[in-house]
Amino acid sequence: MNTETNRERNEIDTESPDNSNTLDIGYAHHQQIEEMIDIVRYCLETLSFEFDRWGEEHVKGPGFYLVIVSGTSVEEYADPMGRNRWPIETCQNIFGNSEEFYRAASTVSGTMDGAVVASIDGALLEQMVRVKDLSSQELRARTGEGVGYEDWMGSRHMNALDTSVRDDVVATITLSEENGRVTTFINGEFTDYSRNEVGGRWRVQP
Structure with missing residues (x-):
């Protein structure tokens, strides 16, 4: 698996929304954060592309x-999400070795529920979590008008979109088990690629 990162794929406008505090640190602007998002997206896109049973009835990827x-x-x-845990014995940091992150993500994506937490330096929390939903009032208070859900979004995507507006959340990233769609959420906005679009110039050739 190629360990190259691709800053060009991060198409989200990461400017702070008009109602944000001008003294907030815009971590999503930082090159290190962009590279972290690229590493994660590439690994998830590879997982999506390598699974060949999308669309089969009663099958989840x-x-x-x-x-x-x-x-x-x-x-x-x-x-805490029960006993679900990120295998830190395989990968402790996103920036460590992309092959190790890919192997760990592959294991987690097929066997566990919950969210994986990473700090801005790439360190990964062993305990996986269930992120609490924001109320409609909390969303309006943080965004001014709430967030816009798309018809294709399931509960995981809606939670990831809501969570992306929390004060200390830089970004959330999901891989859909229903159709292989990879989505990045920042500040209540998102960009995504369907299974047929993932990979770009990274795409693995069959």
Whole structure:
């Protein structure tokens, strides 16, 4: 698997929304964060492309949910997801070795529910979590008008979109187990690629 990153694929406008605090640090602008998102997207797109049973009845593919945070704890808005854990013995940091991250993500995507948490330096939390939903009032308070859900979004995507507007959340990234769609959410906005679009110049040739 090629370890090259691709900043060009991050098409989201990461400018802070008009109602944001001008003193906030815009981590989504940072080159390191862009590279982290690219590494994760590439691994998830590879998982999506390599699974060949999309569209079969009663078959679900790999699913994945990552939350990148700038804070030191997610306890305020997340609960432990039982015994589901990220295999830190395989991969402790997104920036360590992309092959190791891919192997760990492959294992988690096929066997576990919940979100994986990463800090802005790429360090991964062992305990996987269930991120609490924001109420409609909380969403309006944070965005001014709420967020726009698309018809294709399931509960994981809607949660990831909502979570992306939290103060210490830099970005959320999902791989849909229903159709292989890979989506990045930042500040209540998103960009995504269907299974047929993933990979770009990285795409694995059959």
